[in-house]
Amino acid sequence: MKYTEEHEWLRVEDDVVVVGITAHASEQLGDVVFVELPEVGTEVTKDDDAVVIESVKAASDILAPIDGEIVEVNEALADEPGKVNEDPEGDAWFFKIKASDPGQMDDYMDEAAYKKFIG
Template identity: 75%
Template sequence: MKFTEEHEWLRVEGDLVVVGITEHASSQLGDIVFIELPDEGTTVSKDDEIVVIESVKAASDILSPLDGQIVEINEMLVDEPSKVNEDPVGDAWFFKMKPDNMDQIDEYMDEAAYSKLIS
């Protein structure tokens, strides 16, 4: 698993990358009450704002970690946004994307580096 400085996790599944937010991010955000996901099929560039997360207190954006195409979104989160607080690294993934270039993922942190970042 790889991690971004924006507190996203990236997990490779074949030629796809599954993206979600870390435990640390979900606890910092607090109670999540709304999630807006991109449409399936959307072509995105790295750092595009593609997910909106709203907690009771405030809104935040999730940036696309890679160039590519959104191939699947986790519809469950639209009805149950609080799942992101319960299981951010498991069931509550945000989207699966097909990156233009899988090598782009190498620039991100491994778990040890990420743990250091948030410690």
């Protein structure tokens, strides 16, 4: 598992990367009430806005952590955005991305580094 400074977790499954947000991020966001997912097939570049999350507090964006193609999105979140608070590091993944440059993953933190990052 890798982590970004934007509080996303990235899990490699074969040739795709599953993207979600950390428990720490979900706690900071507060109750999530709306999730807008990208369309499957979208080509994204690292740091593109990929997902919009609205919580009871504010809107925030989830960025594409790497270049690639969105190959699957978690449609269940559209109907049950509260899952992002209930199981952020499990069921509530946002999208799967097929990396066009797997080397970009090397830039991200491992769990120990992320834990240090959030203090």
